[in-house]
Amino acid sequence: MKPKNIHFLYLILLVTATSCIPLKDIKYIQPDEKLKLNEHGMIEFNRPVYHLQVNDMINIRVATREGLKLEELREFTTTPSQTTGNSNSSSPSGKSVRVQEDGNIELPRIGKIYLLGLTLQQAREKVETEFYKIYEQSAAFIEINMPGINFTVVGEAASGNYFVPQYDFNLLEAFAMAGDLTPVADRNNIQILRTTPEGTQRAVVDITKESVMNSEYFWLQPNDVIIINPRRQKQWGIGLNPIQTVTTIFGGIASIIGIYFFFKNL
Template sequence: MVNLLAYMLKQFAFFTLFAITLVSTSCITNKDVVYLQDKGTVISDSLQIQALAKPYRVQINDILSIDVKALDKELVEIFNPTTNDIGNTQQALYFTGFTVDLHGNIEFPILGEINVLGFTVEEIEDKVKHELLQQYFKETAQIFVTVKLAGLKYTTVGEVVSKGVQVIYQDRVNIIEAIANAGDIQQTGDRTDVLIVRQYPGGQKIHHIDLTDIAAMKSEFYYIQPNDIIMVKPLKRKSLGAGETATQTLTTIASLFSVVISTYFLVKNL
């Protein structure tokens, strides 16, 4: 009996030490989930963020919404597709917008093919307006051209609440806004190393950004671009099967310890 009691005390001491160690290393803390913390990477107390995002340049398979206005509305009707029947949505723009083909061109009414690959939307506005004045209108028509991307489309995968293709109808979206639009990163997601897969003319590149560091706001990847893929990896703690909080972790350990003790007595009584 004395030997059994000594054994139990020894096991309990081991269990207590193990529990304290596991709780201190496996629980998800505020440092893991709080965005834009001051980690000493910013010198001044107040951080003034300058827009580091480069102007987006149109790529193959982008869909453009082009609107032409003039003093005489009837003159520009042919250039403006009607969306009254299907609404001004991403699906509607798929059918009525101007898709950039594999050669970087769009097929514009009257004007024919216009190369837009690598141009900003502002440059495309100037280009379309110039061609219209050259081929169709006179200066007195006072035409006005607006070019926009048909929504900022991106994809979220991994430890986010809503996985899949997302669309935001804004010209500029930062990565935190994009993630919030997808329901935010789950508790088990690694915010310190979020991956951004971005398309370039020569192929795709993977970039890394630490969203728990306020210095992320100065990164050139803080603002997302159309067709970006945002990948959030799971924390290593998740693969261990530990709980998200200390209570959950202790509950798991206690359950395991209870199973071990029950098995010990069961075997001992056989």
């Protein structure tokens, strides 16, 4: 083989090797020596406790004993018969209220209650305190929760706003909900923007490593924004694997040769 041809072959191999995406950069949750296990040999999760923010919607349910009616809070109230499947129940799950710009929620007769920055447990205790200033403590049981998690996905996936009616939801489940990541998604540098009462946090996680499950950012919180940037192969447009790369290169060469002979014969 002529030296010129050898050099050309080396060039093709070099471009192929540098432009393809390695399998290790596509696979999720690969073995990682940084993974932390607890004393029982189980993965050590670090799911953060959520603190209420402005515009959060929370569900409040007041469960009363049979025969007791709290007229002012009837939209929030359920009785034992309602929670066991009574079809006449108008509000078996309580009612949602919004955390207003001043950090308060407002309930009939009770008035404003400041909940900004509190956990759900702290919020329940504070609502109970205000509730029992007016009503008997034995009259009702108060339950507070959030309707679910809303999050946003931007970039190399089915971008959009999503909502899931549960509280334990992780990145892998979010990717599945968004139709999975594209082959050119940079799985080593997933960016997460998270709002807190103190401001916005930014984190970068590597979803190809199993140690990501130890991260607090593996678990989604309401209002999270997940940014999935593309790898440089997308900008080059050469290919995702060796076959695609070689096909694209030779296709480009064939096009250049065809254009050359077309103008040469004019």
